[in-house]
Amino acid sequence: MIISHDVDGPADGPALVLLHSSVCDRRMWEPQWRPLAEAGHRVVRADFRSCGRSPAATEPYSDEGDVLALLDSLGVGNAAFVGSSYGGRVALRIAALHPGRVTALALLCAGRPGHEPSPLLQAFDAAEQGLLDEGELDAAASLNARTWLGPEADRKTRKLVTLMQRENFAHWFAAHPEGEEADHELPEPALDLRAVTAPTLAVGGAHDVPDFREIAAGLPDLLPLARHQELPWAGHLPSLERPAEITALLLDFLRAAPGPSASGERTTVR
Template structure:
């Protein structure tokens, strides 16, 4: 299994497709790991060199308790693979990292796609009563250090959305959603410290000059929906897409829809 040694960590990564094709860097959500992209890999790798990795604290990556930069980790992987520029596709936390990367290192980013993401520094928004109550449960599980319960509660509120019931959703999707976050429990005691982008991307996304696709699931959290509206309105060359009947992981819940949108957008922008 391929790993890349970086300062204080061993990053697990996978590649698909031919190295001569345009590169895509996929960055997973904070309630998942690189396996979340499995449904799209075959289609994307047909005409692209697809790179994905587990960020620190997730999946099969291991880390020491050190200060680190997610942007530096991503660039180290691109350098290791000999990739000068890539279209960066990120979901949730992964999309925030992707935006930061586009802002801090525009020469390395050919295109940008976010799924259910907001820019670093996005102002706090008021939660709905339902969301607030669910986060109280999450806080209690964290305080009790009940990591398995915490992982399950996090997956439920984000992947299913605050307005939908688990029992009304596709059982296979529900099982996959829980499994994607369950494997991260082994990292609960790790304490790496992420170095934030300064100044954050919130006031800097106006400088993004590459083709950008901003997407979100219609049943995502209220704060994520607000961030979607902000990015669509603020990033100069951005187009938007709302995935119906999906929450925070539309590429897992509605894989065919996401695949179609991604392939069309990549083709239209010659990426």
């Protein structure tokens, strides 16, 4: 199965893949989507399983495998990746397991494979799970919006994030009435992040949960070509909090980084 997706921008432009947070779906990239395409990129944004318009899995799968299968179906050999939170974690998996397919990584408050959650993050997970166990999907979605959006997010953004998270919960539970044991997701593979060869921008938000700030700050110690930038105004979802600023940040990074050509060969985006 090919996961649900959109493609925009010139067919011969360098490919750019946008991977969403697990709190959201591909609609989170609406502010960046067309400006990146208008800048000359062939932009691909996709929904992970049980998110947005992608159905739940009926057989074993991995999100990184789904993304690579999508790119294969589009004839994309390699690409630059932008990943938000869990989407950044998936992008890191792809970059570590298939370094030749990733030419640049922009990680926005990304998760990191192998990270042990802090007591604070464990407490959030417990609170969320308690609400879900009681069938309180609206309350669980609201908890996520309050936790993950920083002070810059306006009412419209908070409403959108709450809606996306609520729909993700509903889709998942409808497809998995027996709980997590009915899910088909494969275990996360063991990774060596030192295998990542792509230039990487690791973005953190000063108002984010400490786990994600620490992950972003620590990635330059693990990835050979990574640099860290913390945004003093940002929470966990900066692309939704100050969309235009993040679009400009991404374009500046992509202009400086080696980029993929339509044929899959490395070029420089100018």
